[in-house]
Amino acid sequence: MRTDVRTTAIAAVRNLGILAHVDAGKTTVTERVLYLTGETHKRGEVHDGTTVTDCHPQERERGITIFAAAVSCVWDGHRINLIDTPGHVDFADEVERSLRVLDGAVAVFDAVAGVEPQSESVWRQADRHGVPRIAFVNKLDRAGADLDAAVASIRERLHPAPLAVQLPIGREAGFTGVVDLLTLRALTWDDGPDGDGFREGPVPDGLRAEAERRRGLLDEAVAGLHPAALEEYVEHAALSTATLAAALRDLTRSGEAVVVLCGSAYRNRGIEPLLDAVTAYLPSPLDVPAVRGAAGAGEASAEEVERAADPDGPLTALVFRVNVGASGRLTYLRLYAGTLRKGDTVLDAGSGRTERIARILRVQADLHVEAETAVAGDIVAVVGVKAARTGATLCAPGAPVVLEPAVAATPVVTVAVEARRTVDTDRLALALARLVEEDPSLVVRTDPETGQRVLSGLGELHLEVAVEKIRRQGLEVAVGRPQVALRETAERGVAGHVHRHVKQDGGAGQFAHVVLDVAPLDVATPDAAAPDGAAGEEGGGFVFASTVTGGRVPKEYVQAVEAGCRDALADGPLGGHPVTGLRVVLTDGATHPKDSSELAFRTAGRLALREALRACRMVLLEPVAEVTVTVPQEAVGGVLGDLAARRGRVQGSAPRGGTAVVTAVVPLAELFGYATALRSRTQGRGTFTTRPAGYAPAPPAAR
Template sequence: MRTDTTTTTTTVRNLGILAHVDAGKTTLTERFLYATGATYKRGEVHDGTTVTDFDPQERDRGITIFAAAVSCTWDSHRINLIDTPGHVDFSDEVERSLRVLDGAVAVFDAVAGVEPQSESVWRQADRHGVPRIAFVNKMDRVGADLDTAVASLRDRLHVVPLVVQLPIGREDGFTGVVDLVRMRALVWGGGAEPGSFETGDVPGALLEEALRRRRLLEEQVAELHPAALEEYCATSALSAATLSAALRDLTRGGEGVVVLCGSAYRDRAVEPLLDAVVAYLPSPADVPPVRGTGTGRDGGVEERRADPSVPFAALAFKVNATATGRLTCLRVYSGTLRKGDTVLDATAGRTERIGRILRVQADRHTEVDEAVAGDIVAVVGLKSARSGSTLCAPGAPLVLEPPAVAAPVVSVAVEAKTGTEIGRLASALGRLVEEDPSLTVRTDRETGQTLLSGMGELHLEVAVEKIRRSHGLLVDVGRPRVAYRETVARGVSGLVYRHVKQDGGAGQFAHVVIDVEPFDGGGEVAGPGDGGGGRAGDGALVFRSVVVGGRVPQEYVRAVEAGCRDALAEGPLGGHPVTGVRVTLTDGATHSKDSSEMAFRAAGRFALREALRACAMDLLEPVAEVVVTVPDEAVGGVLGDLAARRGRVCGSAVRAGTTAITASVPLAELFGYASRLRSRSQGRGTFTARPTGYAPVPETVRARVLPA
């Protein structure tokens, strides 16, 4: 055990644990805390005694639901660690965590390799540019194979795996690893203390294989790293120091992924992983300065480096309402925050006072006097800050990019059992949305019901159960419903709309002519009046103007686009949001006195609504990629059930007496699938599902979904 309380920005590691469900994230986190002396007893998921899975629902279900932050020290470095959920329904928790992390450990099952959610969280980390190292866990399982798991990393994640360890023993006989960088053996299980290990020479039976793998590692690194290549060409080998430095550079640059292996449950190879975290993953001082937008008139991009002496800037990434008060979790990017400071919530435009600063240990907290650049802490006293809010020094305002929030795909109706609890239910729902931005609450305009929307069936189950447990409310819940979308199948051209209004005062006049057509795509799309390049879109609307001669001024073009976006909220088929539309403003006219941005915004809104009613429209439903793993003898029944659910099988893979079936299935057909799968596979089948997009609804289903 190596600990130290003296830290600087360069000796901090802000780290996330990423993985598929049941790969061993929480167990690994527990072993980190135990190995570093942060805890004195190892918690177990199956016993409900883990530090990070402290919520009663997490302990009941045996899975991580809420991202939890803990802190520990190793080799004079402080590690701020976030244990993230592995279930796809809680991917928004992973997204918010990745936004504030500098590095991550991706955990993979030594038998299953890269699983569907492993791939999803890996792509999320790619988008945020978070450097990673890989840990192949459960090397003690029957069928565990490091080489097969590494091959799945290469094939499915398209990375360059740099394997720095060789396992000693197989399956239940796994006792340690050979460190290929320093060419030494680390063997566990010989001491009285769990996790104690001995260092020695490489076993003779493994020496030849270890030398071969060391040579392969040197060749891989030399191909990727110029300094290593120079030494390799000169000496035909790499020293341990050169190899370690090159691995650090390749990891932080994203050019390679260092791969280690072990068994977290048996406390084997956890310490070398901690050493790798310190050696290879970046500190806050190693990452580029954070970039934000100034709040001045020019709104230019500003940078803040990880320096305690520069103006303060932090991003709120999680809000928790607890019995002791409202906790707001912050990543401090620059400057120093002290207890009692007044800070600016640049997102809301109001000042707040910091009551207390807490070092977070899951559901336990230690009060500190200050937090500096690179810290992850919680603060008490903020009233308006939400997840994604930027806090900064009042004299140096800055707005940081907030974490992206995915659109919900499933809804349920919730209502209080008694009329006297309606107000309490509204308050509880408001607090839920405040804590979890991926949840939304709205009132159905036709039925008057309160609809709670989220990322999946389990997500909503957890949210409703939280209302019942935390707020003591009895609620009725309707059957889950998916979030449909509408899109244009065949467009219209030359639709003319004149907005003329006279009410005794200043009038309103706007004349627009638009073309509407389908658009299949997203990302960078064209903006108004810029000739086809220019603004970031979400795939719902692509808008451009081809008006010439100044017939519609630029500010009115922007107003027309804003009006068109307003019109996308409700489509003509069933009032569902509209997506995949390309609108071209082809002509228009103004009035010298009565035209205004408000008039052209109204014209854009009404024109597109009228155009959509004239278009041929398609109804879209969310589709999920489902991976079902069942015993070989149950494959036939599972395939038949998937076909009955309108599933389309995309492939299958056979391994160790089981078959993994990959299929594309409408999300609406997956409600209750878990219990059906258990009955068809005698309780031995498992499945994962992740939303992959939208697809047209067949006519037979469309007639059932749309109102008569």
Template sequence: MRTNLERQLAAVRNLGILAHVDAGKTTVTERILYATGTTHKRGEVHDGTTVTDFDPQERDRGITIFSAAVSCDWDGHRLNLIDTPGHVDFADEVERALRVLDGAVAVFDAVAGVEPQSESVWRQADRHGVPRIAFVNKLDRAGADLDAAVASIRERLHPTPLVVQLPIGAEESFTGVVDLVQLRALVWADGEDTAVSGEVPAGLLAEALRRRRLLEEAVAERHPAALEEFCERETVSAPTLVAALRDMTRGGDGVVVLCGSAYRNRGIEPLLDAVVAYLPSPLDVPAVRGAAVAGGRQPGREAPEGGAVMRDVLSVELAPSAGALTVDADLTETRPADPSAPFSALVFKVAVTPTGRLTYLRIYSGTVEKGDVVWDAVAGRAERVGRILRVQADRHVQVERAVAGDIVAVVGVKSARTGATLCAPDAPLVLEPPGVAEPVVSVAVEACRGTQTGRLASALARLAEEDPSLAVRTDPETGQTVLSGMGELHLEVAVEKIRSALGVDVNIGRPRVTYRETVGRGVSGVVYRHVKQDGGAGQFAQVVLEVEPYEGEFVFRSAVVGGRVPQEYVRAVEAGCRDALAEGPLGGHRVTGLRVTLTDGATHVKDSSEQAFRTAGRFGLREALRACAMLLLEPVAEVTVTVPEAVVGAVLGELAARRGRVTGSEVRSGSAVVTASVPLAELFGYAGRLRGRTQGRGTFTARPTGYAVAPASVVAGGVQDRRCVTAVGR
């Protein structure tokens, strides 16, 4: 028998709404809030009256920029909902949300099907193992086709789609759905908020029975209990079907597909029922796993200096590329979703508001109450929780305590950053933080008036605190302050926030992209001797290095035999080589894609030290790179352009002029969809150019896909223009 607390946890659903931009994700969220009685008026994106898109920039632009959390109740269950951005520039917001969610609803446009960012967020959910159900939206649009949308889900995302509804009517005459599980019709009359349940229309009964049979067969193929019943009775009952769909969804063996029109409020109640029936509760997901902290803070002990706890996490390193913890499995610890277990929570968002600093938490275990002292296991310091807030987008309801499974915001935690772990002081734990993508576009920023320089520095620090995918640095050559982000729109939003919300007038330089350097042809036998004598103990270190191309980012190995270089000095050589990666010989860009082997070396009895070998590693690798055949890499993006068929030729010519390589094209509902790989640097200003070429009817999306070797003309420009080094990641 479950305890009362377990029953409460079983009634919680932590889910996100994922979609490509303009698929109707925010409208779905607004209709959910309206259907659950959380709001009493339907918010509209085009009117700027939505609950979750509350930021002035979101309302002006008509898109979601920042993830927003809301809570609502449905059928005795509490739904903690996060509405996520759909634009690729804000994919890091989605990443942080997915890290703390137990399930998700993926929204697809019934006309467009799977779009580029739909695919990206789906892959992100795959990486985090988040179960999903799919909602095919906008069935009332001209050209809407549920079967075509489902086919695109199957072909591009490769799940097993389990369609549980059949539309009643098409396009403008779409009025409801047939529930294939219960074999009933749900019809929404014009102006009505709730569906009327009834018999399946006679004209759709045969098709409904056929599709129900296909659903039964698909489920029986993959679920033992459904297969057993199907073999015995040649059918699967509704309760068995629901249980099988629940197991398949939570196990990742299938994706339940529903349909509707959120704008016309059709299909939302069945979607909520599906969330409750199929998506997992905190009790249904595996216990959270983290790195056990050796020698953590005990009650009554003084807090160590910042970072001391992280130094005590044995065999735990912060991966520089993804920001994720790589943990030795022997030192990990699990925490169940139990309110009586030691407290542990992950910080997934920080917002600095005029009324204070809000720290958003997903609580994985234990209980936290107002006034409690918690331990920041990453910073290594104690924090006091002043208030606990149940979040309703930009509005909050104060509560006295929060338990495992909750998503809340707390006030009073002053220094915890995104990705930090808050835990019980006497039971420290470090949870894996969400990954942080590397910035690819940069602009120089400066205050218009010298008197505002200090305010600009504070504003940039606040931006970087709220959004880890923004990086701020100073160009060592020009002295300029450089802001780096995930794309033009990302930087536009950040600069506008500096101007409007933070009250600083700024000038910005033209955007520049992040270049990289890599090894095209390696070298071996590069000898570097570091000798320094200036009185007293000297410095001596000799290293022999071999450099070769590598498919990953960087790997270091030692082939030294006979103990000619002690192990502690080998580690110092590796650290020096990593230091040398910051600036390559072509244009000072970061170096990636190489393997360095320490093949030999020499030491001095008195003058050798770790510092000497680190210096030798740094300068030795720089010398080796100058001897290598180096290649300049530029970031490229997959661009999907949707235009009227009549102007396809002009669009192809424009893409070719921007060094684009067309990879595919198709026709959808009278529009041509062209996919191409284009250097990111060539996309600046493309939006305006496309609108001009298509009389405002063309749209495009761009998704960064990695780096490619740049042509000679770009290499020459990259070498001459040292300012592009400011775009290099942190």
């Protein structure tokens, strides 16, 4: 890759997301970033509905971020492409799609609450994508704010090496600034509500000793993690500012440590140092590994190719969002390689069809500025792409490649949706199709028994938002009571189940003989202590193995048996629900020299497992959620009783600044309408958050 003006510009790009638990201050941080970088001339406020990124009417009405919004700004010669992500668990798939195309992230934490449930969830999502992060402890002006406690919670629940590089000046309402431990200088803001006056000066006398002590601890911690820093520390018993900054950059980008800053976004304190940290520590597109994909279009080959962030390389871009509105279809792209020009023809490598780029837009939430070109490292929206879905790879027609998309979450809540007027039936079908096109975590199907259209999503709020979008198009719809997505599993398995598949109806016949052992996934089969060819799914849904010896069943037929078993998992014997948590071992079999084939063994595998499941002791599973409820101390008893009535298992209760935080695991079906019940029980003072906690056996009534 040549070093020219364009590659130098790529080195000054930062693609990052803002991640946090709901109400930790993500959107406020984003608004202050836009204001300080000159992109806006008035600070937007969530409570006033005047923010740039929460631009959808539902976001402004509900006061939460629902849709990931991209904005762009310039700070100290660096172009920052920033995505403000949702914090509510029901919109975790928006976070997942955003993280797939980001190079770094800022994780925002409440200085009072520390690490909250959804903070942990989005952190783990970033771990899976290998996205480097820095942490910003927000709301230091609140009563009960404690930076050290927040850092301790990060260490205990998220990362073993959080490195605080600032020391607060003042506590709670008296918070006025921070001490930068790298330079040992004080950064303070005016006492007024706007906090616009940013000044740098010497460390206050009362904090000098503490600042020097913490700088020494920071040097020691960094030296223990970074070999080059260790050499200097051994020689001088301290680190220079340049060495410390370089080590922090390396540790952040490798994920070995997390730089922690602090401030109060609402009072405009601490945002400038945060922007400096973003440009200093988080990687540019040139600093992250080259993206890898499968060569070829359509049915991609097994050959892998790399595409570095080179503006002169073959075009490679990933679609991470589609927005279908009244003004047309916007397709959001992250460019990994090459240059995209207005009027270019590109290839959708997954489908094999070509698309023409009519316009290229620089994105500022719901505002757009036209551009003639976009280069590697850019995040832009394009007009003219008609069919490419979220997760599609757009590339140069002469150099096809398929990038791995973000995997859509499995829906767990379902409602029936019908048009109130027969004449609106077709319009409803079109509206639902648009919803699914925009949000892959939504699934629409037709119930074969009732003929109703069924909409499935990640939670009650997720479906509420989706239905409201339909209603805002002028459609009157009726919505049924939410239903959860059930699963089936084997509580007790069977061994040595024999199935003989023989079909002879003229011409070539079908013959396959298989013997299966079926067991719950956590029960090891003695004969398969170390099976060959074990295959499993992440999350423990299904494991298949073979212990057949002597070539009694050829390898290609073993794979066909596994495929047939997976086909059988689609509908269980209890109620046609998907089957999970199963271990299947092929222990024996036989073939016919003429009539055996992959089709015969796939059919035998499917039928054999279905028969075996009917012989197993099966149980029904329902989705459960971890619920964190924050209520006044005097309301704890009533809340605990209500959770017990909802079949919840209370895991703990802890005081926090005049309130109590109760954690419980509750069946998702029992949480429908819980927000209203909690407000009524606590006179509007109680709040709760949820996150998925897997599946648990359902009560007999649900079976």
